[in-house]
Amino acid sequence: MPERDGMQNHWIELDVAGETMPAYVAEPDGAPRSAVLVLQEIFGVNENIRAATDLVAGAGYLAIAPALFHRTDPHFDASYDEAGFAKGRAAAGSLDLPQLVADLTAASEYARSRLGTDVKIGTWGFCFGGSIAFLSATLPFVAAAVSFYGGQIATSPAPTRPALLVMAPQLTAPVFFAFGGKDIHIPQSEVGKIEEEMKKLNKPYELHVYAGEDHGFFRFGPNANDGARDVWPRVQAFLKANLS
Numbered sequence: 001m002p003e004r005d006g007m008q009n010h011w012i013e014l015d016v017a018g019e020t021m022p023a024y025v026a027e028p029d030g031a032p033r034s035a036v037l038v039l040q041e042i043f044g045v046n047e048n049i050r051a052a053t054d055l056v057a058g059a060g061y062l063a064i065a066p067a068l069f070h071r072t073d074p075h076f077d078a079s080y081d082e083a084g085f086a087k088g089r090a091a092a093g094s095l096d097l098p099q100l101v102a103d104l105t106a107a108s109e110y111a112r113s114r115l116g117t118d119v120k121i122g123t124w125g126f127c128f129g130g131s132i133a134f135l136s137a138t139l140p141f142v143a144a145a146v147s148f149y150g151g152q153i154a155t156s157p158a159p160t161r162p163a164l165l166v167m168a169p170q171l172t173a174p175v176f177f178a179f180g181g182k183d184i185h186i187p188q189s190e191v192g193k194i195e196e197e198m199k200k201l202n203k204p205y206e207l208h209v210y211a212g213e214d215h216g217f218f219r220f221g222p223n224a225n226d227g228a229r230d231v232w233p234r235v236q237a238f239l240k241a242n243l244s
Helices: 047-058 082-093 097-115 128-136 164-170 188-200 226-243
Strands: 009-016 019-026 035-039 062-066 121-126 142-148 175-180 205-210
Touching (some): 035 047, 035 097, 047 121, 097 128, 142 226, 164 188
Parallel strands (some): 035 121, 175 205
Antiparallel strands (some): 019 062
16 A cells, blocks of 8 residues: 655644644545544554555545654654564553543544534554554544454553453444454454443444454555455445444
8 A cells, every 4th residue: 555645645743741743644635524543553653554544535534643652752663573563562551541542632633623623533543553443432522433453452451551341331432343363363252252342332333353364454455355355345334424
């Protein structure tokens, strides 16, 4: 998924409690229908996350990818190897929920400054960001959340954050879940626990498990594999239904 050239995508700086948070912004060709916050993996707002942000803009939304690790490294970009994984896990583990909420709030305020106070805002997160997308569905300014292979929903990764499923009673926005059936990091028992809780609480959701796909199956875009090709139209339909 190559990034689009030109002025359609650019970096901005947002204030979060006196600290500067970079954010990558992609603009649709026409007037945005609403806004979507794109939430990173532990590897940072890297080329693939920026490409996903461009993809969302191409679907007609103002797309904003906040750099959630800005407190330790404003330009965090880790490689897809053991060293990058360790670096990303350490950065993610240093964050607590109030900090993440502050980051999401700052990005949403930018969207409202651009599109008006009544704009509907969605989120779409991947891995670490998929878990944060679940968290975002408890916030009053989020109208829809898309969570791709969020591994910190049913289990707790760090002492600073609980397993986010305990917050399910607080969900106010519908959630779209996507998982890979071959994902050893998120066993199907955890997926089942998430679905059981959503059903028990009668929360609106969609949940799709792609039996042939592994963790991170959307990392290289909507044409990378069968699961990615199937899920992208579903994501678009979900966002359109909830953000129009």
